[in-house]
Structures are given as C-alpha cells and as structure tokens.
Amino acid sequence: MAKIETPRPVRGTQDMLGGTPEAFAERFAHVVATFDRVRRLYGFQRVEVPVFESTAVFARSLGESTDVVSKEMYTFEDRGGDSITLRPEFTAGISRAYITEGWQQYAPLKVATHGPLFRYERPQKGRFRQFHQLDAEIIGAAEPGADVELLVFADQLLKELGINDGVTLTLNTLGDAESREAWRAALIAHFEAHRGDLSEDSVDRLAKNPLRILDSKDPRDRPVADSAPDIDAYLTDEARSFFEKVTSGLDAAGVAWERNARLVRGLDYYRHTAFEFVTDRLGAQGTVLGGGRYDGLIENLGGPATPAVGWAAGIERLAMLVDVPTAPRDIVAVLPDKRDLEDEALAVAARLRRAGIRCWTPLGGNPKKLPAKARQAGVEANLFVLHPDSEGRCFNFISVSDDPSVHELFKPISAVLGEDRFGNFSHFKNNKAD
C-alpha cells in the first residue's frame, strides 16, 4: 500500500490545543474575553466585518508602496474573476463598511472587533501568517477626547490582563496634513544631506518611506536619525494644540505615557496621534498594541471627510505575556468501579450534566487506572459508581484535593443522585510528607 503523506500545516499558521500545560488556548481565550468585557465598559459596539474584501479596499487605504500591500497580502482571483484579498488589518474593512452600510447615521461610532488577519511574512516569535487582533475604533469624532478615550481603554485592558508592568505607552504626533508635509520635506532634506552615512536599507526607505528611517534599528543610521529634526518645529498651531489636549487628557486620566519623537507608523493613513504600547519581552516584536488617528482614510475610500482613531493589538502577543488563567476546580470524575458498570456510569454522568454539574468521564481504559487518570485531568473529586450493596448504596464520593470547596461540590451531586445512596464520603487529609 502506498504511503499516504499527511499535508503539512501551512507555514505561519498555528493549532492551539486547550488543556495543555502551556495553556495557550486558554490564555488566548482569556485575552479575548477580557477585551470583550472591558470594551463594554467603554461603550464600544461589537462589529463584524468580512475576512476578505475587494483588493482595492486595502490597496487604497494602506498605501500602494507599503510592505503590507506590495508584498504581504494574500490576494487571489475568485471564480468570478474579482481580485480578493484576505484582510491584513481591520481598519480598512471597517472604514469601507462605514461608508457602504450607511453607518454615518450612527456617528460618532465606537466599534470593537477581533478575529484573524493574514499577512505573508516570515514567521518568528510573536509573528504569524494567520494571526489575530483585537481592534477598537472611534469613527466620526474629531475631538482629541476620542484619542484619549481609546488610550485609556487600551491602558485599562492591559492592566486587567496584568501585563501593564513591562509594557509602556509611547506616544507621538504626526501632525495634520500640513504639518506632516512640512516635516516630511525637512526630513528628506536632512537625510539627503547625509545620504552617504545611511545603511542600504535606509537609502531605499528614503525613496519609499523616509519617515521610517527615524526608527531604524541599524546602528549606522542612528546618528543621522537622532540628529534629524523633530516634528515639533513644524506643527501648526492646531496640530500642536490637538496633541497637547491628548497628553493632558492622558495625564488627567492617570495613564502613564512617554513621548517618542522618533515614533512613526507604517501605514500611510496616520495623522496626528500615533502610539504604541511596547515591551521588551517578546524578542524582536516590541509592539503589543498600536494605532493612531486616521482622518482622511474614509475620504480616500470615496466616503465623506470623516475623522477617526483606532488601535489594534496582537492577541498572540498579549497571550504570550499573560499568566495562565486559573480554571475553576469544580469537576467531578464519574468512574465505573467495574467494567460492567460502564453504562451505568455514563447514565449517572448524563444526569449530573443535565443538572449543570461538570463531569469528567473516561473513554475506555482499565477501571483500576481510572482514578489516577482523572486526577491527572484535574478533577476535584472522584465519584465511583458501584454495584449496590444490601441497602442500595451505590456511590462513593472521594475528594482528591484538600480544598474545602469539595463539600460545595458534593451538595448538588448528592441532591441529584440521592444522599442515602452514598456509602462513603471521604475527604482526604493534608498531604503526607513524601
């Protein structure tokens, strides 16, 4: 017989199994659940948008020359001949929906979503081809207060996830269109003057995206980048005042932040506020949550001039920083004492489950070895199903932990099964020394 070759998982995709020691699936779910809870505190509506869009949605909004558009998109032609792209980010799709679904009537709109995104990149720590993000946007609000609210939201999320300690909020302004253009021109002039001192990569950036030279990691670029002009001197009064309102709002809300005048963001659509929550605990991937204001994007997509701000956070990256969430220990194992009691045990477990009690049941195996397996599975107690004795008693309830909550677990179980049918209730004493 020919050997069947198992198809390999696609590079950069992940399979996450729950119940393992790493508990990555649980941490992932915990991040999402926390986001969903905190987002309600701030009044963000859940929004669902497609996983794929017409390619133009992303090409037009992210900027044709960005890496994401020029080499990282999963783009294909569907059977009708249309060019389709798997979403590499949320903002473009949400902006498109805002226009095409007539959501302007709800403006200012606060929405949140989460789900898979796709980018054709070389996978490494904290970076995947299919990855997942949390996303929050405020559309139709020009006030700096919107930026502040989004940042306070992000800050609270990270605090509630317990990862705020090693993560800092870095903040910058890219100014309005006028400021940004003036600054950009000054930067280009500066870099052109020092062209010979730049790395090869940065010479390329000079042509494609000169702002990115500012945060280059190449030591050869640092002197030139560090001596480059800050945007501050080029800010219009409006832009300066806007940024001041954002920072004073953060201070008022008690959110710690650092100015990083070298912080720029990759996508073309950012204006005014740009920010990243960064950490040094994720290898080369420092950014855990990032975003900014993107006034102008919706207009670019053919909609009305609409101010907007938003951020996205990598769920995998957050999950890697988060502690393993503690699962409630409220599971009872329902174990047949003998093989011929397997059906009976199944019936008992079914009754308990219908009563809302979490049960662990064996999938075959030697009954003698079941208690050990159940213990490994993390149950709180073992319920043995026996042949009835002369008085009709057919259950033994044995705790496998010292936790007094076992008594609480016994109550509903005995209520369902009949207390008089229990021959034994034992609660183990403290561990004896090994």
Add this chain to the structure above:
RNA sequence: GCGAUCGUAGCUCAGUUGGUUAGAGCGCCGGUUUGUGGUACCGGAGGUCGGGGGUUCAAGACCCCUCGAUCGCCCCA
C-alpha cells in the same frame, strides 16, 4: 527575499574521536497489587534516525542538495 541555529519513538531528550540487532524518562496499551491520598511491580506496542545523494570496509553521527522548524533582518500587532 536574506542570515543564523536546529531536525533521533506521541512528547522531552541520550547516543562517546563514524563500528555489531538505535536507548531512557514521560505518555499509551494489557496485567498483578492497592477499597482508590499523582501506589508498586510485570509485560507490550511504537523509530524509513526529516528526505535524497555522496565519502567510507562501516554513518544517526562527516560532505553536498532539499524540505521543515526556530530565532533574527526587513516589516509589523
């Protein structure tokens, strides 16, 4: 796209300067013991040493190619 490191049972790994039928722990399956406090013991299944080619009397160990993984560059969450 580029670079570095790595690739032995389901998992974590040993395998001496290349030398006979490739090992351990855990897990899995079966059995005995224990009226059940991660019990003890016995037995068992499971490996084309990622794949292909080469050097050699002889390669899991050396060389080349290839595939894959990890980490880094680029870029980004």
